Amino acid sequence: MGKNPYEQFPFIIGEEIILRKIMDSDLDNIFEIYNNEKLFQYTPVMFKKNKNTVANMIGHFERDFYKRKCIFLGICLKSEPNSIVGIAEMFDYCNDVNMITIGYRLNEKFWAKGIATKAVNAMTKYLFNDIGINRIQAFVMPENIKSQNVLQRSGFSKEGIIREGYVWKGQGVIDLILYSLLKGDSRK
Template sequence: MDKAILFSKFPFIQTSEITLRKVEITDLDDLYSIYSNEKLFKYRPGIVKKNKSTVENMISHFERDFGKKKIIYLGICINEDLKRIIGVAEIFDFDEKVNMATIGYTLNEDYWGHGFATKTVEVLRDYLLNAIGVNRVQAFVMPDNIKSRNVLERNRFTKEGTIRQGAVWTGKGIVDLDLFSFLKSDNA
């Protein structure tokens, strides 16, 4: 894993259909529509954001966390409108000794069921494996989150098992999590 490349500047990753890019203050309305929707927090850590100023602070935290080489938040855009984000992708929990990273993704409910989550996971996986040189990409999913499990399975991630009562998620308490992974050798 080349953390120097990973954190040299916010990634800008473009495919034929979607783009992952830095979240800007101009994305506040789109970000608020995502983080203020209770349905999106059924299966993810965190709590619903009730006002835009909280979400505005999050954008500055995205920048801060990137500067600390802690986590990368990227806006998910459809190529027809790069000024509008339809979701947020996350890359975090970097382990240089194991050479792995964890990914996450959240889509605006209006874009569910159109393949954008599947495309986002594919882009994150390929970027981490090929551009950054990560050996293992992993994701955690609550067992009842069937749609997210399907997204990972469509991207050929392997379910390794369920971590029973093994994590504390803000807003959820202690939760069970299914662990999915993709290894560089799985590309063969």
């Protein structure tokens, strides 16, 4: 079995990107992400109109880590480590199965540059090699083609569609496609 992902707050260096802790000083970048309705079209999270709400969320990110609920990391380009361009999430860690679920969202200005794929690759490498996780999974709405492409490029397998199996805030009851990657899957 691997280590518990909540033992140490991750700092992950990937290809051209860094995944790091989100600080109060990142508020403007984080607000730009959470204030864009387009980014929340396919997620269970609602976009946020109020900057104070987002400021409170940043405090909760750390609290949720210590409560072992989820890990939120800022995605930065190595060339600009102080500027967050997206958010990477790791949550629903299950010790018995040794698996975790991931998610990600990017500032719209940084779409179509391969950053989400690099973030997923950095997360999977970290989870497999440093933590010793065996199974990583992700849930995607069928309409969210971009996100499915990211997972497929990262080597994830489509396991199937969970039909009308989830309620997502603002979306109602929805279908979700389940993708997974196992440590034993051949890595490119």
